[in-house]
Amino acid sequence: MQIKDKVFVITGGGRGLGLAMARHLAEQGGILALIDLDAGVLDSAVSECRSLGGSAHAFVCDITNEAAVEATFEQIKETCGGVHGLVNNAGLMRDGMLIKVKDGELQAKMGLDQFRSVFDVNVTGTFLCTREAAAIMAVQGEGGVIVNISSVSRAGNMGQTNYSATKASVATMVVTWSGELARHGIRVGGIAPGVIATDMTAQMKPEAVERMVQAVPLRRLGEVEEMAHTLQYIIENDFFTGRIIEMDGGLRI
Template sequence: MQIKDAVIAITGGGQGLGRAMALLLARHGARLALIDLNEEQLDKTAAECQSLGADAHYFQADISQEAAVELTFTQIVSTMGRLDVLVNNAGIMRDGLLVKMKDGKLEKKMSLEQFNSVIQVNLTGTFLCGREAAAIMAEQGSGLIINIASVSRAGNMGQTNYSASKAGVSAMVVTWAKELGRYGVRVAGIAPGAIATDMTAQMKPEALKRMEQWAILGRLGEQDEIAHSVQYIIENDFYTGRILEIDGGTRV
């Protein structure tokens, strides 16, 4: 698929990885539909894309809410005429141990609210956005859905909720690819390792050093390296049903 003039929706498009993806795709002439909860950041990123000559619009929505997602994708098609690519990028982290012990006694448990809050955004939100995009693309007879997973999908200490959500997101890639291929719709995923973001920049030096050492390359990934992977999947029409691992050879 050519990026130029393709209508590409990005959830979590106002900041972080979503912003990096949007700017890279804007430089290649994409028409962008940015989805996020933070309107201020959405407006700023959309303006940056427009300054690069791109047709960019933003849609404020809570992707964990079905009605909001349905309305958003209706508005995208109404505003932009079609939908060629969805990047399911939005996600949150609320890390914690399943149980925390001190001196042989239970000190804390991961709450159901802590677990569900991550599942609702990362997994339910990905499902809802993917479903709405799939319905549009199947009728068009073409399209691409990219789910942003994580190396944590294999299981990572302190991330019961996050790992479970990203394992589910990864399983959706294979399931949807098998279901939607007959309609000309590809589905793929990207599993980033530890990436340099505003969040990692605020971490304690010792924690940051530990993350860097997880990767064979001995450094954090750059946001543009993930954005470039999105570009690759869009442009490679034979890539579907697979997860592209961009993690510097991470070994946790």
């Protein structure tokens, strides 16, 4: 699929990785439908994408709310004329150990809300957005592409019971949906990034960042532009489906 003049929905598109991918698609002439909870960051993201030559529109939506997602995708279809691509980028992290015990005494447990809230955004949100986007694409009859953002943590990571489980879930959805949706000409792929340099990592203590860098064979963090380039490959390669691209600098060697 060519990017120019195609409509791409990006969840969590107001900042970070979502905005970086939106900017990249805007430079290629894509039409962006950006979903986020924060109207302020969305307005800024839309202005930035338009300044790069792309068409962009903001949609404030809680992707864990079924009715809101249905209404938002109907709005996107009416505003943009359809949907050709979806990037399930929105995600939530609420890290913590399963239990904490000190001197034989139980100090803390991961709360059910802490567990469920991450699943609500990362899994339920991905499911709802994909269902609505796929329905539009299938009826349009022009094919399409869906990309789930997973993580290197999908293999399991201490302190991330909730997050790791969700990122494993969205990776398995790639395989399931690629088989189901191929008959409609819809491809489904995924990207599993390692540690990427974002506003969040920029706020971390230098020693913490250095520890992460030392774990990566390439001895650096990934760049948001490299994530965007990987997304472009999946969109433009019409024989790519049902697979996850690991974008982690060799972290899992």
